[in-house]
Amino acid sequence: MDGVNNSGVSEFLLLGISESPEQQRVQFWMFLSMYLVTVVGNVLIILAISFDPRLHTPMYFFLANLSFTDLFFVTNTIPKMLVSLQSQNKAISYAGCLTQLYFLVSLVALDNLILATMAYDRYVAICRPLHYTTAMSPGLCILLLALCWALSALYGLTHTLLMTRVTFCGSRKIHYIFCEMYVLLRLACSNTQVNHTVLIATGCFIFLTPLGFMIMSYVRIVRAILRIPSATGKYKAFSTCASHLAVVSLFYGTLGMVYLQPLHTYSMKDSVATVMYAVVTPMMNPFIYSLRNKDMHGALGRLFLGKAFQRLT
Numbered sequence: 644m645d646g647v648n649n650s651g652v653s654e655f656l657l658l659g660i661s662e663s664p665e666q667q668r669v670q671f672w673m674f675l676s677m678y679l680v681t682v683v684g685n686v687l688i689i690l691a692i693s694f695d696p697r698l699h700t701p702m703y704f705f706l707a708n709l710s711f712t713d714l715f716f717v718t719n720t721i722p723k724m725l726v727s728l729q730s731q732n733k734a735i736s737y738a739g740c741l742t743q744l745y746f747l748v749s750l751v752a753l754d755n756l757i758l759a760t761m762a763y764d765r766y767v768a769i770c771r772p773l774h775y776t777t778a779m780s781p782g783l784c785i786l787l788l789a790l791c792w793a794l795s796a797l798y799g800l801t802h803t804l805l806m807t808r809v810t811f812c813g814s815r816k817i818h819y820i821f822c823e824m825y826v827l828l829r830l831a832c833s834n835t836q837v838n839h840t841v842l843i844a845t846g847c848f849i850f851l852t853p854l855g856f857m858i859m860s861y862v863r864i865v866r867a868i869l870r871i872p873s874a875t876g877k878y879k880a881f882s883t884c885a886s887h888l889a890v891v892s893l894f895y896g897t898l899g900m901v902y903l904q905p906l907h908t909y910s911m912k913d914s915v916a917t918v919m920y921a922v923v924t925p926m927m928n929p930f931i932y933s934l935r936n937k938d939m940h941g942a943l944g945r946l947f948l949g950k951a952f953q954r955l956t
Contacts, residue, residue, distance in 0.1 A: 655740050655830075656733040656816045659724065660918070671728040677922050678721045684929030685710040691942035698942050701779040702768070702883075705761045706932060708788055709890075712757060713925035716750040719743060720821040720921060740822040741803055747821060749799030751898070751920075752849050756791035758891050759853035763787075765884050766860040770867045798849050805838050820917065825901075850898075857891060886932045893924050893931075 661667060688710040692698045720743065727733050735743070767778045802824065810833035819826045824842070828835050861884070868880045897920035933939040 654734045654736050654815065655822065657724070657727055657735050657821065658733060658816055658818050659728065659820050660818075667728050671725060674721055674728070674922065675725055677926050678717055678725070681717050681922070681926040681929075682714060684926065685714040687943060687946070688929050688932065688939075689714075691939060691946050694946060695942040698938060701764050701784050702761065703938075704784055705757055705764060705788070709754065709757045709761070710929065712750055712753050713928055715746070716754070717922065717925050719746040719750065724820050735822065740827075741806060743822045744806060744824065744827070745799045745803040747799075748802050748824065749795045752798045753791055753795035754894065755850055755853055756795060757788075758887070758894060759856050760787050760791060761887055762857040762860045762891070765887060766864055768883065769864050769880050794849065798845055801841065801845060802838075805841060809833055809835060809838065820921070823917065854895065861888070886934075886936065889931050890924075890928055893927060894920070897924055 659667065660670065689707050692703045692707040723735065723739075723743070727735075764779055768775050771778060806824075806827060809827070809831045811827075811830055812832040814830060817823075817826050817830070828838055864880075864884060868877050871877045871880060901917055901920065933943065
């Protein structure tokens with residue numbers, strides 16, 4: 644990847660949400676705190692699942708990969724933003740910007756695909772419990788995860804390569820916390836129709852198709868739960884899906900706030916919405932999945948206290 648694009652732009656300026664020095668100091672400590680909470684939370688999820696044999700199931704296998712994706716996602720954007728806020732050096736190289744864009748686009752798509760795979764896991768567990776062991780075999784789980792990684796990598800590569808064709812000849816200022824697709828396209832002075840067309844076509848496939856799949860899965864799950872005779876059985880079945888539903892709602896809700904609008908209406912207010920899906924969502928996921936999950940509570944207890952925790956329980 645060249646250090647400059649066709650128009651000779653060698654760097655951009657990431658101005659963030661506010662240019663006020665006082666607000667930037669507040670933002671630095673706020674984002675640093677959120678980043679540390681996100682890292683600690685997701686690392687604990689990964690460690691708890693890795694070291695506890697009781698959690699070596701398809702559901703927790705995908706949850707560990709979701710936590711890894713969220714960890715990678717925030718590390719791709721927040722450290723650079725923190726350096727910019729602390730040093731007042733707002734510059735990011737053209738190659739660095741495209742690299743950040745590639746991982747941003749790829750990891751958002753990967754998050755989405757893993758959530759869809761987790762919905763399938765819940766569907767099989769509730770609607771076809773007798774076939775769960777064979778339907779969600781370790782080999783199939785690895786294959787599904789590999790497919791998620793391959794599709795997301797291809798999605799990110801497609802849009803990054805298309806961005807290299809775009810010419811920038813005006814302002815280099817990005818009023819955002821990272822190099823984001825819509826913002827870069829708004830800075831372009833060349834024809835970006837191909838970028839828009841491919842963005843819509845691939846976006847429908849990589850986001851709307853999994854969303855439709857998740858909706859259909861949960862329609863069948865709800866029907867299966869309603870057929871369970873006892874209230875206790877219904878609650879137990881639904882509780883296994885509640886965390887996933889909360890994460891999906893948070894993911895698509897914050898993502899929709901930013902991207903379900905025409906490019907020309909994109910404005911500064913969308914920076915705040917971006918913080919929600921780029922920072923808040925990865926931070927909240929570990930809390931959502933562990934808040935009322937007895938298996939995760941037990942795994943975290945055994946991770947920290949070992950045999951002492953087993954004696955207490």
